[in-house]
Amino acid sequence: MNPKWWKESVVYQIYPISFMDSNGDGIGDLQGIISKLDYLKDLGVDVIWVCPIYKSPNHDNGYDISDYCDIMKEFGTMADFDLMLKEIHIRGMKLMMDLVLNHTSHEHPWFLDSKRSKDDPKRDFYIWRKGKNGGPPNNWESYFSGSVWEYDPETDEYYLHLYSKYQPDLNWENPEVIEKLHDMVEWWLKKGVDGFRFDAIAHIVKQQGLPDAENPHQSPTVRAYDMFSNLENVHTLLQNLYDKVLYFYDIMTVGETSGLGPEQALDYVGDGRRELNMTFQFEHMFLDAASAGSGKWDMVPWSLIELKKIMSNWQIVLHNRGWNANYLCNHDQPRSVSRFGNDVVCRVPSAKMLATFIHTLEGTPYIYQGEEIGMTNVAFDSIDEYRDVETLNYYEEKRQQGVPEEDIMRAIHNKSRDNARTPMQWDATENAGFTTGQPWLKVNSNYMEINVVRAMKDPDSIYHYYKKLIELRKKHKVIVYGEYKLLLPLHEEIYAYTRTLENEQLLVILNFFGQEPVFEMPDGLEPEGMELLISNFEPKKGEDLTRLKLRPYEARVYLKRF
Structure with missing residues (x-):
């Protein structure tokens, strides 16, 4: 059984820009989070996972970090962070930071130095290559559409970015990069944070020689297996991080590791591996994709039998050998009640059923903000109302291919990451009580019906059902182990x-x-x-x-x- 506090915890994920705005600028912030800590304590959660709050130009909502040891000014100051951490601990909860080690912002001082010249000492902090045959060094495509290579005319070379051109990948073959990242992780641990969710951690190693992909136009998820996901040296690097830094702290770690099954996951989370406590698996997130190579936008009805096969495999393989992280939605996925339930005529019972599912599996359950009140997908009328870079890139790509507008928007309504990023619906006042100003992203129009105040007043609400599930998990070890x-x-x-x-x-x-x-x-x-x-x-x-x-x-x- 091997009891651990992080196995017995329930995690609540906060997407800070959309959670609570304290100063009326339309952007959620750290003081806003502080103001809602009693709400989270009352819900019963143990760990708060906060998406990136580091200094960032915000091209990808904070996942492009320009200073690992500072706070994005829109979110507040380091003093605000220190107060938030203190207040979380006072209430007996823990804080898990979201940390991006695969890439930085193009405005990070390391990259600005690296870009300055081929001879700069930090040139090798990133992955630079000469072009080939008048074009990019290879044919890899980005997760956000287009080539992974961005040309820099000043030095006549390309730099690699698996995500947007504003997110250059770090070179984990450089020992100095590793040392600086280790120092930064320890800096946060010394401040008292209780763990990390390591974003895109499976991508920190690229295939030697950076060869062309055989099927460059398949979805990145398929190509990533061979070229830049879960390669063997990832485990060496993670074990090194564990032995030199993580081992000395009683923390919780979870890795974002797409493109693997449970046997491969044991390489990350297996007992004695000295790497991570758990990983987020993505197999069930592709249940409604038309094919492995088509990507997430091309949808088909999902099968419960397939869901059973996937989830059962993870449950059985990891039992007594590793640990699961259980979720149905997050900041990158559609709302669970809209995707796996029925948000039209059975929103409340289907949201409760899905909550029962996630909280009674073996593994640590993750609640995404608003999931506990049954927040739903949004369907904005115009592309101009969307903010997600992936969504906007998809729209432009499909328009250039001549795909009808209504077909593009139908896919976006189902799968855009902005479905999960609309502001938290606190009450029935203007902008759902999220802000007194103009929200950075429009609030879902159903906030009059779906909001926290209404849910807390209704003893039969989704919110109170979540509270009971969490209480039962704390009471009965059989639910955990x-x-x-x-x-x-x-x-x-x-x-x-x-x-x-x-x-x-x-x-x-x-x-x-x-x-x-x-x-x-x-x-x-x-x-x-x-x-x-x-x-x-x-x-x-x-x-x-x-x-x-x-x-x-x-x-x-x-x-x-x-």
Whole structure:
């Protein structure tokens, strides 16, 4: 079982620019976060993960860092950060920072020096190459569309950027780069932060020689396997970071590692690997992609049977060998209730069902801001109302290809990262109580119905359901450490499983759709002695647990002691 505090924690992710604005400039900030800490404490979360707040020109909402040891002025000052950290700790919660080690901003002093001349001592802090045949050094394409190479006419070379041209990749083959990054990580740990989410950590090593990709026009997720994701030396570099820095602190670490399965994940999180506590897997995030090579924008209906296969594989392979990070949405993904539930006619029950799912799997559950009140995707009328660089690049690329406007906007309404980035909906006042000014991104128009104040007043709300789930997880160790076993693997509507620890067993029954299927108790499970821990519907009197007719999006969790 190997108990750890980070295994027993529930994490709440804050996207600071959209969380709470304290000064009316339309941008969320650190004082805004401080003002809502009691809300998070009341919800019951243990760890607050804050997306990047470092100094940044903000071309990619803070994931382009120009100074690792300063705060973006729009968010506040280092004094504000120190106060936030203090107030989080006073309330018995912990802070996990979001740290980008793969790249910096093009305005970082290291890159400004590197760009100055080929002979500058920091030239080798980044990846520079001469062009080939009148064009870029190779045919790799960026995650944000176009080539990964940006030409610099002053030095007549190209620099590599897996993301936008404003995010040049660091050269992890340079020992001085590694040393400076280690020093910076330790600087934050000495300030008292409780962990890190390492953004794009799987990409810090590129294939030797930077050869052409065989299929350059497939999605980056497919190409990344061979060229710049999860290469062997990533593990050497992470073990080095652990041995020299992380080992000396009782912290929580999670890596963003796309393009791998659970066996590969064990290379990062396996017991004794000396790397990370857990990773974010992305297999379930591509369930609704038309094909592996088509990217996220080309959608098809997703399959519950496939979701079961993916999640069960992760649950089974990592049990007693590593640890899962469980989530359904974040700042880069659509809202979970819009994607995996029904945000039109069954928003409340489907949001509760999805919450039950994430909080009863083995692994640390992650709540994305607004998920606890059932915030939904947004559908802005015009591309001019969107702010996400990936979305804007996609729109321009498809317009140039002659794709009809309505088809482009339909994909954007489903998959734009701005779905998750609209401001937090606190109350029914103007701009949902997020700001007294003009918000940096429009508020979802449904904020009058969906907001925190309304949810807290309603004892049957999604918010109070989340509170109960978190309380149950703290009360019952079987929810944290119990061994997972899938039931009914081929059922197309019901996802059911057990979790077993010593003399306790959970039975989790989830109806993922709007029909009313019948759950038949499998052989070996007896309903006698089962205690209903939580459900998103009131049980019917006299119902037969051996043949249970489920309501649309119904969720039930039973506990049995042997």
